[in-house]
Amino acid sequence: MVQGVLSRISGPVVQATGMRGSQINELVKVGEMQLLGEIIALKGERASIQVYEDTSGLRPGEKVEGTGAPLSVELGPGLLSGVFDGIQRPLAAIREESGDFIARGVQVPSLDRKAKWQFNPSVKNGSHAETGDVLGTVQEFNIEHRIMAPAGVKGKVEGIQSGKFTITHAICKIGGKEVTLMQKWPVRLPRPVREKKHFEPPLVTGKRIMDTFFPLAKGGAAAIPGPFGSGKTVNQTDLAKYSDTEMVVYVGCGERGNEMTEVLETFPRLVDPKTGKPLMQRTVLIANTSNMPVAAREASIYTGITIAEYFRDMGYDVAVMADSTSRWAEAMREISGRMEEMPGEEGYPAYLGKKLAEFYERAGRVWCLGSGSHNRSGSVTVVGAVSPPGGDLSEPVSQSTLRVTKVFWALDSALSRRRHYPAINWLKSYSLYLGELREWYEKNVSPEFYELRGQAMALLQKEAELQNIVQLIGPDALPDKERLVLEATKMIREDFLQQNSYDEVDAYSTLRKQYWMLKTVLHFHSKANSALALEVPLAKILESPSRQKIAVLKRTVDKDVEGKCRAIIHELDGEFAK
Ligand SMILES: Nc1ncnc2c1ncn2[C@@H]1O[C@H](COP(=O)(O)OP(=O)(O)O)[C@@H](O)[C@H]1O
Numbered sequence: 001m002v003q004g005v006l007s008r009i010s011g012p013v014v015q016a017t018g019m020r021g022s023q024i025n026e027l028v029k030v031g032e033m034q035l036l037g038e039i040i041a042l043k044g045e046r047a048s049i050q051v052y053e054d055t056s057g058l059r060p061g062e063k064v065e066g067t068g069a070p071l072s073v074e075l076g077p078g079l080l081s082g083v084f085d086g087i088q089r090p091l092a093a094i095r096e097e098s099g100d101f102i103a104r105g106v107q108v109p110s111l112d113r114k115a116k117w118q119f120n121p122s123v124k125n126g127s128h129a130e131t132g133d134v135l136g137t138v139q140e141f142n143i144e145h146r147i148m149a150p151a152g153v154k155g156k157v158e159g160i161q162s163g164k165f166t167i168t169h170a171i172c173k174i175g176g177k178e179v180t181l182m183q184k185w186p187v188r189l190p191r192p193v194r195e196k197k198h199f200e201p202p203l204v205t206g207k208r209i210m211d212t213f214f215p216l217a218k219g220g221a222a223a224i225p226g227p228f229g230s231g232k233t234v235n236q237t238d239l240a241k242y243s244d245t246e247m248v249v250y251v252g253c254g255e256r257g258n259e260m261t262e263v264l265e266t267f268p269r270l271v272d273p274k275t276g277k278p279l280m281q282r283t284v285l286i287a288n289t290s291n292m293p294v295a296a297r298e299a300s301i302y303t304g305i306t307i308a309e310y311f312r313d314m315g316y317d318v319a320v321m322a323d324s325t326s327r328w329a330e331a332m333r334e335i336s337g338r339m340e341e342m343p344g345e346e347g348y349p350a351y352l353g354k355k356l357a358e359f360y361e362r363a364g365r366v367w368c369l370g371s372g373s374h375n376r377s378g379s380v381t382v383v384g385a386v387s388p389p390g391g392d393l394s395e396p397v398s399q400s401t402l403r404v405t406k407v408f409w410a411l412d413s414a415l416s417r418r419r420h421y422p423a424i425n426w427l428k429s430y431s432l433y434l435g436e437l438r439e440w441y442e443k444n445v446s447p448e449f450y451e452l453r454g455q456a457m458a459l460l461q462k463e464a465e466l467q468n469i470v471q472l473i474g475p476d477a478l479p480d481k482e483r484l485v486l487e488a489t490k491m492i493r494e495d496f497l498q499q500n501s502y503d504e505v506d507a508y509s510t511l512r513k514q515y516w517m518l519k520t521v522l523h524f525h526s527k528a529n530s531a532l533a534l535e536v537p538l539a540k541i542l543e544s545p546s547r548q549k550i551a552v553l554k555r556t557v558d559k560d561v562e563g564k565c566r567a568i569i570h571e572l573d574g575e576f577a578k
């Protein structure tokens with residue numbers, strides 16, 4: 001291994017000489033304390049290294065040792081319910097080793113080496129296997145953890161048997177090479193797939209404004225920008241809890257000092273609404289508290305997405321929540337500054353956009369690697385929170401993110417101040433998956449779903465125009481037809497778009513429920529419109545008793561919604577016929 005000498009220390013970035021023969025992205029051990037670092041630039045024998053631990057106390061002249069391997073994650077049983085730092089060190093185990101103040105140079109394996117897992121093979125001795133083939137399974141909570149042949153193996157399976165094994169015990173040989181329950185993968189390299197698939201089913205979130213108005217495809221990428229306190233963390237936690245994915249990787253880069261601590265305390269208490277079990281049983285948490293070094297934060301997003309890809313490769317739908325990517329970009333900015341690179345806009349490195357694109361491009365819906373008889377598809381959906389300073393979306397992180405994500409859920413502090421939750425602004429948000437998902441919605445929800453969505457959206461746009469007029473001349477000056485629009489959009493906003501995360505029934509709406517609710521609201525508007533044409537006074541229309549019933553639909557359980565809606569529609573027809 002290469003061994004060099006520390007020549008310069010500048011916060012999280014250090015330089016070493018005598019590093020000829022090392023590799024870019026190679027993991028190194030820095031100084032007597034053996035702090036972990038990664039080579040991020042290499043010129044001749046001179047290496048720049050970002051260090052994942054506090055570098056204070058390091059001195060020029062101390063040694064730097066190469067490890068010959070890139071920064072990698074351990075993938076195998078024991079991942080689920082894990083809480084790790086940005087370079088996949090298990091937080092609980094580090095604490096145990098070093099007390100509350102994480103000591104430096106502590107070396108704890110990412111996955112437990114002592115735990116034994118019951119392995120049940122699904123291939124036979126003598127059969128042929130290659131990279132990506134499922135060799136057998138380990139039950140981890142409710143999840144079938146599929147053990148796949150790792151990269152670079154191909155050939156005859158030998159010595160496979162069921163039994164209880166640790167993750168480093170050889171479970172078989174393939175083409176003469178030993179295979180264990182655990183594999184490793186370098187975090188900066190996307191895990192290979194057989195083929196990317198087109199986007200099809202939506203990621204059903206249960207949030208009406210997301211699913212009905214701005215849907216995200218499974219395997220797609222979304223940005224959720226918003227200022228402090230507008231609901232980024234609440235929405236991402238809800239997505240983790242309710243969206244129809246099998247696993248969640250939550251990468252937290254705390255905004256306020258104690259925010260990550262909050263997440264670390266909240267998550268273990270969350271209950272999976274599908275199973276009634278702890279949500280952590282299908283979650284991996286990557287936590288960057290504000291006292292952790294910036295380099296670990298820079299790495300955390302890659303650690304997170306690599307773990308997500310691993311579960312995708314088993315054939316699962318996985319969601320990655322990155323909260324907040326702005327903190328991640330700031331880590332990159334600090335490191336770039338220390339490297340004395342030419343700064344781009346607002347001091348961010350010129351490659352900010354490229355890095356963000358590379359991250360979001362690791363989302364996708366794919367055919368997994370593996371030989372013919374092992375057909376599986378999986379997906380990684382990425383949702384990144386962005387916290388632009390002062391809510392100004394023209395700043396570089398927001399702009400670069402918008403270029404690569406196809407869904408934009410714009411959180412709005414004006415809405416959150418009015419306690420309109422989710423505080424997603426319907427006029428500023430968009431989804432570029434609408435076209436691709438149309439057929440799916442029309443087939444699986446209702447042929448008129450997009451039609452209704454279009455009507456509601458048009459009304460909301462009309463409302464915005466009318467509000468400008470109202471501000472000038474007051475509502476009474478508007479003709480009845482337009483006042484009716486304002487009444488209808490008030491219903492859309494309050495009875496449909498607003499959704500309380502803390503109400504057990506309201507927090508999640510099935511797509512059928514969303515459809516029936518919207519249909520009923522719009523039915524009222526259309527009936528009322530016809531009545532106006534027959535010169536029924538608006539005041540009388542608004543007294544409609546059935547109209548009042550629409551407001552309770554939110555809190556109506558899914559199975560009763562269709563019946564209730566049909567009844568309301570029937571009553572409305574009766575009232576208006578009179
Ligand atoms: N969908 C929601 N339903 C109810 N309350 C919400 C919702 N979204 C946000 N809130 C409220 O707003 C507060 C701040 O949200 P949070 O997600 O922490 O903001 P951010 O992460 O953007 O700083 C929450 O503590 C909660 O009281």
Ligand SMILES: [Mg+2]
Nearest residue numbers: 232233255259
């Ligand atoms: Mg937050």
